[in-house]
Amino acid sequence: xxxxxxxxxxxxxxxxxxxxxxxxxxxxxxxxxxxxxxxxxxxxxxxxxxxxxxxxxxxxxxxxxxxxxxxxxxxxxxxxxxxxxxxxxxxxxxxxxxxxxxxxxxxxxxxxxxxxxxxxxxxxxxxxxxxxxxxxxxxxxxxxxxxxxxxxxxxxxxxxxxxxxxxxxxxxxxxxxxxxxxxxxxxxxxxxxxxxxxxxxxxxxxxxxxxxxxxxxxxxxxxxxxxxxxxxxxxxxxxxxxxxxxxxxxxxxxxxxxxxxxxxxxxxxxxxxxxxxxxxxxxxxxxxxxxxxxxxxxxxxxxxxxxxxxxxxxxxxxxxxxxxxxxxxxxxxxxxxxxxxxxxxxxxxxxxxxxxxxxxxxxxxxxxxxxxxxxxxxxxxxxxxxxxxxxxxxxxxxxxxxxxxxxxxxxxxxxxxxxxxxxxxxxxxxxxxxxxxxxxxxxxxxxxxxxxxxxxxxxxxxxxxxxxxxxxxxxxxxxxxxxxxxxxxxxxxxxxxxxxxxxxxxxxxxxxxxxxxxxxxxxxxxxxxxxxxxxxxxxxxxxxxxxxxxx
Amino acid sequence: xxxxxxxxxxxxxxxxxxxxxxxxxxxxxxxxxxxxxxxxxxxxxxxxxxxxxxxxxxxxxxxxxxxxxxxxxxxxxxxxxxxxxxxxxxxxxxxxxxxxxxxxxxxxxxxxxxxxxxxx
Numbered sequence: 001x002x003x004x005x006x007x008x009x010x011x012x013x014x015x016x017x018x019x020x021x022x023x024x025x026x027x028x029x030x031x032x033x034x035x036x037x038x039x040x041x042x043x044x045x046x047x048x049x050x051x052x053x054x055x056x057x058x059x060x061x062x063x064x065x066x067x068x069x070x071x072x073x074x075x076x077x078x079x080x081x082x083x084x085x086x087x088x089x090x091x092x093x094x095x096x097x098x099x100x101x102x103x104x105x106x107x108x109x110x111x112x113x114x115x116x117x118x119x120x121x122x123x124x125x126x127x128x129x130x131x132x133x134x135x136x137x138x139x140x141x142x143x144x145x146x147x148x149x150x151x152x153x154x155x156x157x158x159x160x161x162x163x164x165x166x167x168x169x170x171x172x173x174x175x176x177x178x179x180x181x182x183x184x185x186x187x188x189x190x191x192x193x194x195x196x197x198x199x200x201x202x203x204x205x206x207x208x209x210x211x212x213x214x215x216x217x218x219x220x221x222x223x224x225x226x227x228x229x230x231x232x233x234x235x236x237x238x239x240x241x242x243x244x245x246x247x248x249x250x251x252x253x254x255x256x257x258x259x260x261x262x263x264x265x266x267x268x269x270x271x272x273x274x275x276x277x278x279x280x281x282x283x284x285x286x287x288x289x290x291x292x293x294x295x296x297x298x299x300x301x302x303x304x305x306x307x308x309x310x311x312x313x314x315x316x317x318x319x320x321x322x323x324x325x326x327x328x329x330x331x332x333x334x335x336x337x338x339x340x341x342x343x344x345x346x347x348x349x350x351x352x353x354x355x356x357x358x359x360x361x362x363x364x365x366x367x368x369x370x371x372x373x374x375x376x377x378x379x380x381x382x383x384x385x386x387x388x389x390x391x392x393x394x395x396x397x398x399x400x401x402x403x404x405x406x407x408x409x410x411x412x413x414x415x416x417x418x419x420x421x422x423x424x425x426x427x428x429x430x431x432x433x434x435x436x437x438x439x440x441x442x443x444x445x446x447x448x449x450x451x452x453x454x455x456x457x458x459x460x461x462x463x464x465x466x467x468x469x470x471x472x473x474x475x476x477x478x479x480x481x482x483x484x485x486x487x488x489x490x491x492x493x494x495x496x497x498x499x500x501x502x503x504x505x506x507x508x509x510x511x512x513x514x515x516x517x518x519x520x521x522x523x524x525x526x527x528x529x530x531x532x533x534x535x536x537x538x539x540x541x542x543x544x545x546x547x548x549x550x551x
Numbered sequence: 552x553x554x555x556x557x558x559x560x561x562x563x564x565x566x567x568x569x570x571x572x573x574x575x576x577x578x579x580x581x582x583x584x585x586x587x588x589x590x591x592x593x594x595x596x597x598x599x600x601x602x603x604x605x606x607x608x609x610x611x612x613x614x615x616x617x618x619x620x621x622x623x624x625x626x627x628x629x630x631x632x633x634x635x636x637x638x639x640x641x642x643x644x645x646x647x648x649x650x651x652x653x654x655x656x657x658x659x660x661x662x663x664x665x666x667x668x669x670x671x
Contacts, residue, residue, distance in 0.1 A: 034580065034639075035646040078632040081582050081639050088583075091630055122628035124579045124586055132582075353561035 006066035016196030017052035043080025050077020082186030092118025129174025131186030137166035337382030344541025418549030450548035575606035
């Protein structure tokens with residue numbers, strides 16, 4: 001066959017579409033990329049069917065015109081990623097042969113190649129290992145072969161062979177395919193189309209379903225899908241992966257695939273049934289594999305039976321003790337823990353988010369006792385512990401607790417919440433207790449703390465006159481100002497704390513301050529000191545409307 | 552503003568830029584996308600395709616409670632079925648964000664800002 005015309009091409013398209021239609025389920029099962037939603041086959045089939053319909057309606061001896069019809073039909077019916085790509089492949093193909101009555105081998109190969117070029121132009125970042133790669137490889141091969149070969153049948157044979165090889169290589173190009181152990185679904189779809197083309201040229205009929213080694217692909221795709229759904233061993237609903245074949249026998253129940261499939265679906269999920277006249281191959285996840293086998297026996301002899309306990313397998317993968325029924329929750333073991341003290345649920349959360357294993361409620365007016373600290377540490381169950389008191393009145397109690405504990409323990413004598421935060425950030429789980437203590441102590445020394453609280457009585461400290469209920473500003477523990485205006489006190493406190501090295505200001509606002517006020521204050525800092533970064537947290541602490549940290 | 556996730560160990564803050572880059576990166580892998588476009592093409596003077604560092608101009612991320620809402624501004628290739636490509640972008644972005652952030656994406660709104668004709 002030296003050339004093809006529009007009518008022959010239209011027949012190729014019909015065969016390609018039909019072959020794809022027959023195998024759409026299989027293509028669906030392979031679909032793990034770009035999104036594992038298992039619809040590539042369905043989408044490609046709908047696209048191709050639309051293309052084939054349009055081609056059938058406008059078949060013309062002129063191959064250019066027939067190809068235009070295919071291109072238009074594909075564009076209109078394009079569904080899904082692979083469908084769109086397919087439409088682009090044949091859009092380019094059609095465009096390049098617009099003027100041709102017939103195609104010879106060389107022209108056919110060039111047109112395929114032009115289609116690939118068109119398809120690649122429509123994408124910013126082509127992902128290799130997909131239908132694009134299969135189309136590209138086979139078109140290249142076509143151009144190469146068409147140098148010597150004039151027979152289009154022979155050319156198409158070479159194209160199909162190369163497309164299959166390229167398809168087999170897709171898992172090497174696209175890691176997700178390798179992981180799941182399948183070939184690319186879109187690429188497989190294209191192979192089906194090309195196989196249809198070839199069958200048409202040869203005047204052959206294609207088998208209605210591709211069966212055989214493909215079962216393995218199907219099974220791994222099916223496993224992948226069902227594995228994605230759950231994380232916990234106890235979540236496996238159907239525990240036994242059951243695979244077997246039934247060889248049909250005369251005198252036994254007559255086989256009907258739809259009935260068979262429906263009946264089996266009652267026993268579990270991830271069901272696959274592939275059959276021909278003599279044999280059916282079944283894959284199912286079931287809780288009662290015995291019943292499944294019994295059901296299969298109604299149709300004939302069972303061969304090649306394989307049953308695996310998936311819970312066992314999953315447990316081995318996850319590496320945890322498997323228990324039937326309820327999962328036992330082990331107490332968490334912290335080999336290394338930081339235990340700290342704070343007031344206010346917001347501050348506690350903040351410290352925990354930084355890495356504290358436990359936060360003891362307390363500070364200023366309600367100091368936790370040595371016993372409180374010991375209990376908290378024991379509750380964590382750590383082997384080594386660092387204690388951050390965050391208050392100078394608790395340092396002693398913390399030291400005592402560290403002595404009593406009987407595990408490796410050290411106190412990092414933080415006196416304020418900002419110091420505690422800075423210390424936690426310097427924690428290194430790989431370092432020894434002593435090293436951590438030193439690093440953390442060094443680190444919190446870099447932080448300046450400001451606190452705003454209110455006076456409970458009239459007094460005079462450090463030369464500052466203080467009246468009851470006035471706000472007081474403390475910079476590094478020293479009273480610097482007292483004034484009835486919270487805003488004024490806080491503003492001048494930040495001015496006292498700021499210096500040229502300041503980079504980050506953390507504002508923890510407590511009870512009596514609204515989020516808006518805190519944000520206003522943060523905006524003020526940002527406006528006045530352009531270089532610094534300001535973070536605002538709701539510490540919900542009592543007694544201190546503001547805690548500021550400058551580092 | 553950042554996206555906040557909470558688990559038993561603490562908080563995870565992911566900046567909107569990061570989310571925008573993940574979403575943009577996922578989108579441009581989709582077939583038929585020529586690139587991301589700026590939301591305000593004239594104001595930003597970025598009539599052309601956005602580079603990776605500018606994705607935030609073409610990807611808007613909003614968080615409402617546990618849900619993410621994403622607006623994407625894209626340029627598609629001429630001669631493709633735009634509705635399908637937009638749909639691909641939606642599902643790919645949704646899938647990728649869910650996979651990498653573990654967050655549910657409530658909506659991915661796609662705005663096609665332009666069509667680019669390939670030199671065919």
